[in-house]
Amino acid sequence: MKKITIILLSFMVFSICPAQKKIIYQSGTGVAENLRAVVKKAPYSSGFLEFDNRYEGVKGTARLFDTLFNSSLLLKGQTGYIRIDSDIDIVNNSLVIKESGAKELKEIPSGAVTELLVHKKDTTLIFRPVRELSFEDKVPFDRFCLVLKESPNGFIRVPEKIFIKADYTSPYNTDRRYDELELINKYYIEDSANIYRRVQMNEKSLIKLYPGKKELIKNIFADHPDADVEEKIIFVLNKF
Numbered sequence: 001m002k003k004i005t006i007i008l009l010s011f012m013v014f015s016i017c018p019a020q021k022k023i024i025y026q027s028g029t030g031v032a033e034n035l036r037a038v039v040k041k042a043p044y045s046s047g048f049l050e051f052d053n054r055y056e057g058v059k060g061t062a063r064l065f066d067t068l069f070n071s072s073l074l075l076k077g078q079t080g081y082i083r084i085d086s087d088i089d090i091v092n093n094s095l096v097i098k099e100s101g102a103k104e105l106k107e108i109p110s111g112a113v114t115e116l117l118v119h120k121k122d123t124t125l126i127f128r129p130v131r132e133l134s135f136e137d138k139v140p141f142d143r144f145c146l147v148l149k150e151s152p153n154g155f156i157r158v159p160e161k162i163f164i165k166a167d168y169t170s171p172y173n174t175d176r177r178y179d180e181l182e183l184i185n186k187y188y189i190e191d192s193a194n195i196y197r198r199v200q201m202n203e204k205s206l207i208k209l210y211p212g213k214k215e216l217i218k219n220i221f222a223d224h225p226d227a228d229v230e231e232k233i234i235f236v237l238n239k240f
Helices: 002-016 030-038 203-209 211-223 229-237
Strands: 069-075 082-089 094-098 106-109 113-120 123-129 144-149 155-164 179-190 195-199
Touching: 030 082, 030 106, 082 113, 144 229, 155 229, 195 203, 203 211, 211 229
Parallel strands: none
Antiparallel strands: 069 082, 069 113, 082 094, 094 106, 113 123, 123 144, 144 155, 155 179, 179 195
């Protein structure tokens, strides 16, 4: 009983406490200059109409959070982070930011970004463009991923929004009078050759990727039935 308690406790601590990351911030006039060099001049626009006379508008937005979070931004070629309020446009693959004292939102293309740390409540989410990673299938190089576990055996979530067109004029229409941007998440795990392979969020998919670890995977999933699937997979990967 004591052994089981220790295992469960270690799982909970691991799941709740993200790895601490030391953040060194830029300071002085160089901060504004570095931002000015990468920010698009025009105010941010997702490119989607919120409403027009044909239908009831667009349900959902191109943005991941639909709000701005306190963040730490590391630009490509820089060594220090910049404090910024940001969101991620996962349709246009860019950062949406608001500079201090500014009224308008601005946009930074993902090609100018090395890393974004999003500070949410008691956790920090690590986002990076996928351009430095190798994939089994085609993933647009400018897309952002959420790093769930660092390499080796890296584990990432790639959020996307798919466009579902309104359907109310065809003979067999569904009377859906709005376009919709629907969030979907795709998950990838890094194999021994540093190739990221897509996985489904279940025990069977993980065993298919790691047949030699079948018993370990089955035991962890069985021992933690109420835990989040992401947490269970991270726990499995840390046992390798």
